[in-house]
Amino acid sequence: MNDTLNATQEMAGIPDPGVRVVIAAIVIFVLAVTVLLLYARMQELDKK
Amino acid sequence: MAHDSWLNDRLRYRTTLELLARKLVPQHRHSFWYFFGGLSFFFFVIQIVTGMLLLVYYSPTPETAHESVSFLMTQVPYGWLIRSVHGWSANLMIGCVLVHLVSTFFMKAYRRPRESMWVTGVVLLFLVMGFGFTGYLLPWDTVSYFATQIGTEIPRSIPVIGSLAVKLIRGGDYIAADSLRRMFALHVVILPLISIILVAFHLILNQVHGSSVPLRTNANGPGIPFYPNYLFRDLIAWTIALGAAVILALLLPVSLGPKAEPMASAPGGIRPEWYFLSLYETLRLLPGEILGMNTEMLVNVGVGIATLVLLLVPFLDRRAHRGEPSPVYTWIGIFTILYIGVSTTLAYLT
Numbered sequence: 224m225n226d227t228l229n230a231t232q233e234m235a236g237i238p239d240p241g242v243r244v245v246i247a248a249i250v251i252f253v254l255a256v257t258v259l260l261l262y263a264r265m266q267e268l269d270k271k
Numbered sequence: 272m273a274h275d276s277w278l279n280d281r282l283r284y285r286t287t288l289e290l291l292a293r294k295l296v297p298q299h300r301h302s303f304w305y306f307f308g309g310l311s312f313f314f315f316v317i318q319i320v321t322g323m324l325l326l327v328y329y330s331p332t333p334e335t336a337h338e339s340v341s342f343l344m345t346q347v348p349y350g351w352l353i354r355s356v357h358g359w360s361a362n363l364m365i366g367c368v369l370v371h372l373v374s375t376f377f378m379k380a381y382r383r384p385r386e387s388m389w390v391t392g393v394v395l396l397f398l399v400m401g402f403g404f405t406g407y408l409l410p411w412d413t414v415s416y417f418a419t420q421i422g423t424e425i426p427r428s429i430p431v432i433g434s435l436a437v438k439l440i441r442g443g444d445y446i447a448a449d450s451l452r453r454m455f456a457l458h459v460v461i462l463p464l465i466s467i468i469l470v471a472f473h474l475i476l477n478q479v480h481g482s483s484v485p486l487r488t489n490a491n492g493p494g495i496p497f498y499p500n501y502l503f504r505d506l507i508a509w510t511i512a513l514g515a516a517v518i519l520a521l522l523l524p525v526s527l528g529p530k531a532e533p534m535a536s537a538p539g540g541i542r543p544e545w546y547f548l549s550l551y552e553t554l555r556l557l558p559g560e561i562l563g564m565n566t567e568m569l570v571n572v573g574v575g576i577a578t579l580v581l582l583l584v585p586f587l588d589r590r591a592h593r594g595e596p597s598p599v600y601t602w603i604g605i606f607t608i609l610y611i612g613v614s615t616t617l618a619y620l621t
Contacts, residue, residue, distance in 0.1 A: 236345035236351045237351045237524045243521045243522060243524070244521075244522075246521055247518050247522060250517050250521070251514065254510050254511070257510050258507055261507045261510065262507060264503060265503035268499050268500050
């Protein structure tokens with residue numbers, strides 16, 4: 224069933240799960256850094 | 272700074288920022304629920320942005336719709352991801368609007384003077400569900416075609432206007448080129464325009480009245496300024512929400528089924544989207560006739576009455592209007608949520 228699902232996704236232009244997991248890891252990293260920066264700025268503003 | 276002053280002289284944006292800084296967001300043990308209004312707005316913006324990107328390649332005719340989506344997914348760099356984010360963000364937006372409405376209901380935030388905010392919020396909920404329904408047919412694949420065929424059949428049993436309503440939605444007797452054009456026009460022009468006007472009205476009212484503090488809840492001080500303090504909390508929530516939409520789109524991408532064949536028979540196991548499952552299960556479980564009356568007609572009338580009651584809650588709940596607790600409405604809300612939860616789960620399990 225997984226093979227069929229992968230084949231269908233490939234036909235629909237969706238890359239294989241490995242590539243998608245790598246992109247997901249990069250997205251998580253970038254957004255986590257953004258959240259930390261926003262949180263630091265928020266704390267700074269709250270102290271004022 | 273010189274350029275800052277130059278810009279302010281022309282745009283007067285500092286006046287807006289001062290106005291936003293004067294708006295205080297109350298802080299108390301239920302403040303967390305305030306985030307869902309902002310999150311609904313954020314997902315709405317994602318929908319507009321990703322929708323515009325999809326619109327560049329989409330072609331709304333039965334001959335080309337499926338091909339254009341297929342081209343977008345296979346030939347356009349990251350086209351599959353944009354479409355997946357659009358699909359997942361739509362579901363998350365509906366979820367956030369529902370949570371926002373439910374939390375507003377239980378905090379009795381609809382009470383005087385925020386009645387118009389409640390009414391616009393309920394209308395916006397139906398509009399976002401309308402977005403889901405009209406967008407479903409656009410890929411023109413087998414499941415979307417037959418699901419829309421079944422979905423648009425439901426209003427037929429409404430007394431007097433049923434058949435006319437079905438014909439109006441479909442643009443004919445069956446789902447065909449005119450139906451696709453109508454769904455497309457509704458999805459990309461009519462519903463967005465109405466929604467943008469209502470969202471603007473809702474936000475202006477929120478600025479005027481401020482956020483409501485639930486009855487019998489002690490706020491910690493006067494609250495924090497919306498700009499910049501609360502805005503940064505919103506920005507953190509929006510960043511996490513963007514992450515959720517992108518991760519879901521990457522790990523569970525929206526696929527594209529085979530092109531619809533209107534002459535073929537409907538495949539088995541077609542179900543509506545999760546937010547229509549409760550209604551679907553209700554229709555499935557009830558017998559065809561109740562007391563000699565058509566069940567679909569009864570359910571349609573029931574949904575109409577329930578919608579009207581939901582819209583009029585601020586005017587019906589007189590105790591909340593006077594600032595007193597109204598446990599009857601709280602219990603009605605609890606039973607409604609339980610019913611929707613149980614019927615939706617049953618629909619998934621069966």
